[in-house]
Amino acid sequence: MTSLLILKPFRLACSRLMFGCVLGACLLPLVSRGQKPSTPDQQRQSLVQTLQKGMPGTNPADWVQGASPSAVVQAIPLNADNATNSADILAIGKKAWDRKFKNGKSLAICFPNTGKRVAATYPQFDAKKRQVVTVEMAINNCLALHGEPEIAAANAALMGPLSAYFKSLSDGQRLTVRVGNVQAREKYDAGLAMFQRRIGQQDAACASCHVQHAGSIYQKQGLSAAVGQAVTWPRLQPGGRVLGLQAQFQRCMQRSGAEPFPVGSEELNNLEYFHAFMSNGLTMRTLAVQR
Amino acid sequence: MVSEAITRGIYLLLTFSFAGLCAPQALAQANAVAGRALFAEERKGNCSACHKTPTDASRIGASNIGPPLEAIRQKYSTPADRMRLRDSIRDQSRVNASTIMPPYGKHRILTETEIDDIVAYLETL
Numbered sequence A: 001m002t003s004l005l006i007l008k009p010f011r012l013a014c015s016r017l018m019f020g021c022v023l024g025a026c027l028l029p030l031v032s033r034g035q036k037p038s039t040p041d042q043q044r045q046s047l048v049q050t051l052q053k054g055m056p057g058t059n060p061a062d063w064v065q066g067a068s069p070s071a072v073v074q075a076i077p078l079n080a081d082n083a084t085n086s087a088d089i090l091a092i093g094k095k096a097w098d099r100k101f102k103n104g105k106s107l108a109i110c111f112p113n114t115g116k117r118v119a120a121t122y123p124q125f126d127a128k129k130r131q132v133v134t135v136e137m138a139i140n141n142c143l144a145l146h147g148e149p150e151i152a153a154a155n156a157a158l159m160g161p162l163s164a165y166f167k168s169l170s171d172g173q174r175l176t177v178r179v180g181n182v183q184a185r186e187k188y189d190a191g192l193a194m195f196q197r198r199i200g201q202q203d204a205a206c207a208s209c210h211v212q213h214a215g216s217i218y219q220k221q222g223l224s225a226a227v228g229q230a231v232t233w234p235r236l237q238p239g240g241r242v243l244g245l246q247a248q249f250q251r252c253m254q255r256s257g258a259e260p261f262p263v264g265s266e267e268l269n270n271l272e273y274f275h276a277f278m279s280n281g282l283t284m285r286t287l288a289v290q291r
Numbered sequence B: 001m002v003s004e005a006i007t008r009g010i011y012l013l014l015t016f017s018f019a020g021l022c023a024p025q026a027l028a029q030a031n032a033v034a035g036r037a038l039f040a041e042e043r044k045g046n047c048s049a050c051h052k053t054p055t056d057a058s059r060i061g062a063s064n065i066g067p068p069l070e071a072i073r074q075k076y077s078t079p080a081d082r083m084r085l086r087d088s089i090r091d092q093s094r095v096n097a098s099t100i101m102p103p104y105g106k107h108r109i110l111t112e113t114e115i116d117d118i119v120a121y122l123e124t125l
Helices: A002-006 A008-018 A040-054 A086-098 A135-145 A159-168 A182-196 A206-212 A245-255 A266-277 B002-040 B079-090 B112-122
Strands: A124-126 A131-133
Touching: A040 A182, A040 A206, A086 A159, A124 A182, A131 A135, A131 A266, A135 A159, A182 A206, A182 A266, A206 A245, A245 A266, B002 B112, B079 B112
Parallel strands: none
Antiparallel strands: A124 A131
16 A cells, blocks of 8 residues: 555556457467457367466366465464464355345345355356346345345455355355356457556556466465366455455555455446456365465 | 865766765666566566576576567677667667567667666676
């Protein structure tokens, strides 16, 4: 945050405007050398091939845990005041999930099969509202429908465990995000463009690290591949705090010296839509990775 | 009068030439220390996040996004090479459009003096 303050005069020029500076090089294999991959599925396959060239002998299932084997969650000692392991986080989420509304309903009633195996299909495109709906938005839509106060998507203390629990109801399921029509494709394409755009003072894109240099070591840590990231989010941070995917997007943008878009903004929702699609077919493992 | 002026001119020329021979080394040493700090500082160069420095015993690192930085003085031995090295720090994208290296000078992450300091440090590797 301090760095952003230092960069304040510059970020106006760099942040939003620099989003217009498209990185083409990182995903060039997607659009060069022969036929242009035209469908999201083709683009995902092309991205997998690109990543495999940089990380020979690996496959998408290997990338789920991140580039570093040490990223796999370890048992963390319990703290008296805070939940500090995934079971505690999920217990908090379940409590909120099962909580009865004033009208006697609960979150479970808003989803098919009381929410089991549902989150594996998110983010979804809502054709009526013409927008991408994330897990957090779906929870809030349910709360609003039943006259309950909504929870800020960025509320790590409450929305974190709640969204984690909802996603955990899909653990073991394959992620199946759909881009089903032209309007959905527009959102997907907007997310792809965001993924490739160089931003901020550091002039980096998501693709710079998580495609172009996936598997390389940056600041003593392996850079994870873009494919596989979505199935393990949200993640558990040391100390028990839940880190949502969009909060991580913000961190990356800040690291790049750009002012991040808000959690729940259309820009980050579209980015999440594209990003999740790239992990289609991989098995959901909520809170499996510590960051 | 004319010969005195010529003598003074020669004296000054020799003085500055001699200073020119000695000062850059002293300056380089002084700047290299600052450059080494800038090289690692996360909000400035942060170069060690991407580059190994195999010949800096206390700070070799494991990063492998960029090439390892060693034998710089041999690789960039002429003034033109040195300028090329400096320019690559200022804006690497001019020679490599797909680089992940931040444009330190172009985006004012580092001042011109700080870039010089880092070049001085690199030359010690």
